Structures are given as C-alpha cells and as structure tokens.
Amino acid sequence: MSGHYTVTVLGGGAWGTALALAMLRSGHAVRLWARDDESVAAISRGENPRYLPGIAFEAGIDATSDLDAAIRDTDCVLVVTPAQTLRSVLTGLKGRLAPEVPLVLCAKGIERDTGRLLSDIATEILPDNPAAALSGPSFATDVARGLPTAVVVAARDEALAAALAIRFSGTTLRCYSSDDLTGVELGGALKNVFAIAAGAVSGAGLGASAQAALVTRGFVELRRVGAAFGARAETLMGLSGLGDLMLTCSSTQSRNFAYGMALGRHEDLADRPLAEGVATSGIAARIARERDLDAPIIKAVAAILDGAITINEAVTGLMSRPLKAEAD
Numbered sequence: 001m002s003g004h005y006t007v008t009v010l011g012g013g014a015w016g017t018a019l020a021l022a023m024l025r026s027g028h029a030v031r032l033w034a035r036d037d038e039s040v041a042a043i044s045r046g047e048n049p050r051y052l053p054g055i056a057f058e059a060g061i062d063a064t065s066d067l068d069a070a071i072r073d074t075d076c077v078l079v080v081t082p083a084q085t086l087r088s089v090l091t092g093l094k095g096r097l098a099p100e101v102p103l104v105l106c107a108k109g110i111e112r113d114t115g116r117l118l119s120d121i122a123t124e125i126l127p128d129n130p131a132a133a134l135s136g137p138s139f140a141t142d143v144a145r146g147l148p149t150a151v152v153v154a155a156r157d158e159a160l161a162a163a164l165a166i167r168f169s170g171t172t173l174r175c176y177s178s179d180d181l182t183g184v185e186l187g188g189a190l191k192n193v194f195a196i197a198a199g200a201v202s203g204a205g206l207g208a209s210a211q212a213a214l215v216t217r218g219f220v221e222l223r224r225v226g227a228a229f230g231a232r233a234e235t236l237m238g239l240s241g242l243g244d245l246m247l248t249c250s251s252t253q254s255r256n257f258a259y260g261m262a263l264g265r266h267e268d269l270a271d272r273p274l275a276e277g278v279a280t281s282g283i284a285a286r287i288a289r290e291r292d293l294d295a296p297i298i299k300a301v302a303a304i305l306d307g308a309i310t311i312n313e314a315v316t317g318l319m320s321r322p323l324k325a326e327a328d
C-alpha cells in the first residue's frame with residue numbers, strides 16, 4: 001500500500017458518494033460503482049440529485065456500472081450499500097476481487113436473518129480479503145460539503161487499521177484507528193436503534209428530559225450488548241458509539257431519528273429514506289433475548305416497530321420496571 005493509491009467505492013447513495021469525495025480530496029484515484037446508469041452519469045457530472053440533493057461537487061470520481069472495471073487493480077474497496085444487501089454485494093465480488101485487497105465495511109447494521117456482524121459476513125464470503133470497518137458520527141451531507149468530520153477505521157490487524165486511517169485522512173476528514181472491530185461495528189449498528197427511539201420520544205412530544213434519559217440508558221444497553229460480544233467499553237465511549245449517539249439521537253438530519261419522529265407523530269412510514277435501525281432493532285432484540293441481556297429499550301423499539309405495542313405502552317413499561325441501582 002504505497003505510492004499511487006486507488007480506492008473503489010461500491011454504492012452510489014448518499015454515503016458512497018460522500019466517501020468517494022472524501023477519498024478524492026485525500027488525493028486518491030477513486031472509482032465508484034453504482035448499479036444504475038442514471039446515478040453513474042449524475043456522479044460523473046458532479047451531482048447526485050437523488051441522494052444528495054442540492055449539493056454540487058467537483059468532478060473526478062470515476063463512476064461506472066461495470067463492477068469488474070471498478071475493482072480492477074484496486075488497492076482497497078469501500079463497501080457502502082445498505083447492511084442487508086452486504087451479503088449479495090460481496091457474493092458478487094467472489095472470484096473477481098484480488099486476494100489481500102482490504103474490504104472496508106461502511107454500512108451500519110447487523111444481518112437481520114443471521115445476527116451476524118458485517119465483518120463476519122465478509123470473512124465468510126471473502127476470507128482472503130481482510131475486513132475493516134469505517135464508522136462514527138458523519139452525515140453524508142456534511143462530508144460531501146467538506147465540513148470537518150472525524151471517524152474511526154477499525155480492523156483486527158492494528159497495522160492495517162492504522163495504515164487505512166492514514167490513507168483516508170485529509171484536511172476535512174480525520175480518521176482515528178482501532179483494533180476493536182467488533183466494538184466499532186456494534187456502536188454503528190446499535191446507535192440507529194436508539195436514534196429511532198429518540199426520534200419517537202421527540203415526535204410523541206415526551207420532552208427533552210425523556211430524550212436525555214432515553215439516550216443515556218440506551219448507551220448503557222449498548223455497553224451491555226457490546227460486552228457480550230467482547231467489545232471494549234472505551235471503544236463504545238468513542239466516535240462509533242457515544243459520538244454517533246450524540247449526533248443521530250439529536251438531529252432530524254438523521255434518517256433514523258426522522259423515522260422515529262414520524263412514528264411518534266403517527267405519520268405514514270411507507271416510502272421513507274433508508275433507516276437501518278428498523279432491521280437492526282428486530283435482530284438486536286432477538287440477540288438480547290437469546291443472550292439473556294437486559295435491553296428494555298432495544299426490545300421496546302422492536303416491539304413498537306412490529307406493531308406489538310404502542311409508544312405509550314412502551315413508555316409505561318419502561319417507567320414501571322423494578323427500581324434498581326443506576327450502575328446495575
């Protein structure tokens with residue numbers, strides 16, 4: 001990984017486009033693969049009206065719908081399609097991507113049907129390509145506009161994480177590194193569940209105090225689930241975890257928060273932008289049950305989204321749990 005560096009981005013949505021721009025601005029040759037020709041043409045022109053409306057950006061991303069052209073002789077692949085599509089996208093790379101090329105997983109989620117973390121799926125499908133994750137508080141619109149942003153790049157191989165973080169960093173994107181891949185992945189995946197919950201609290205008009213309590217106790221659940229997976233507590237107190245909770249549990253810019261708001265206001269939930277927390281809440285609740293983890297907020301979000309309980313019933317349930325010490 002020295003000299004001229006080519007980065008391939010898979011996914012032409014908001015985050016794929018923003019990360020491609022960040023990589024371009026960090027001085028790399030950037031190829032972006034999107035499955036539809038309209039997105040390819042728009043990104044080549046310097047816009048992505050469907051996913052980043054109103055943002056004009058510099059030309060220079062080599063966008064294509066030809067997957068082989070996108071990954072040919074590449075140094076690194078950023079996978080930026082929704083979490084539930086990861087398995088099919090990676091399967092499409094089998095036998096085509098050169099071994100050893102790192103796969104940087106940029107989606108935030110847990111596989112709904114299996115409960116597997118995204119890096120586990122990557123290792124299962126492409127065992128010869130080291131898996132890394134990029135996560136943290138970072139709205140695509142902010143990154144695309146070149147606003148200062150900090151994220152964390154994680155891999156089990158500390159040297160790989162550090163090398164990627166150095167490569168990816170630029171004047172407006174600062175990348176920290178971590179060898180706690182599990183912690184970074186879980187922080188990114190689970191914050192979406194709490195962002196939906198925080199949005200629902202806001203949408204239902206339950207007040208700022210309730211919102212602060214929800215986020216704080218959500219963080220306790222995040223740490224409990226993290227501990228069960230072997231994640232380090234300090235990772236979850238970092239950018240992917242606490243940092244991303246702070247961002248997405250307080251801003252209507254977050255699609256998960258906005259989804260929760262719509263839920264709290266009893267608005268129509270059909271045809272909304274991607275909210276990864278919808279899929280993650282169900283599987284996270286199942287994991288909590290299977291591992292006997294105390295995760296009442298995660299379970300409440302899953303039950304509300306399943307239509308099993310109302311927001312009012314969830315609030316009553318959470319408020320009437322047996323009293324206990326805060327640290328328990």
Ligand SMILES: NC(=O)C1=CN([C@@H]2O[C@H](COP(=O)(O)OP(=O)(O)OC[C@H]3O[C@@H](n4cnc5c(N)ncnc54)[C@H](OP(=O)(O)O)[C@@H]3O)[C@@H](O)[C@H]2O)C=CC1
Pocket residue numbers: 011012013014015016034035036039051080081082083085088089106107108109138139140141274276
């Ligand atoms: N947006 C953000 O601010 C951030 C997003 N993320 C994470 O990044 C991931 C992607 O989000 P984001 O880019 O915002 O989502 P968008 O909805 O903006 O875009 C999704 C992209 O994935 C493509 N896609 C969907 N399914 C497939 C598939 N089966 N094969 C190939 N391409 C597919 C879509 O293509 P098509 O248009 O053809 O459907 C589209 O280009 C999510 O996990 C999200 O949590 C992380 C940090 C910030």
Ligand SMILES: O=C(CO)COP(=O)(O)O
Pocket residue numbers: 108136137138139140192195244247248253254255256257274275276
């Ligand atoms: O993960 C994000 C910011 O860090 C984006 O959040 P949303 O997917 O909720 O918009």
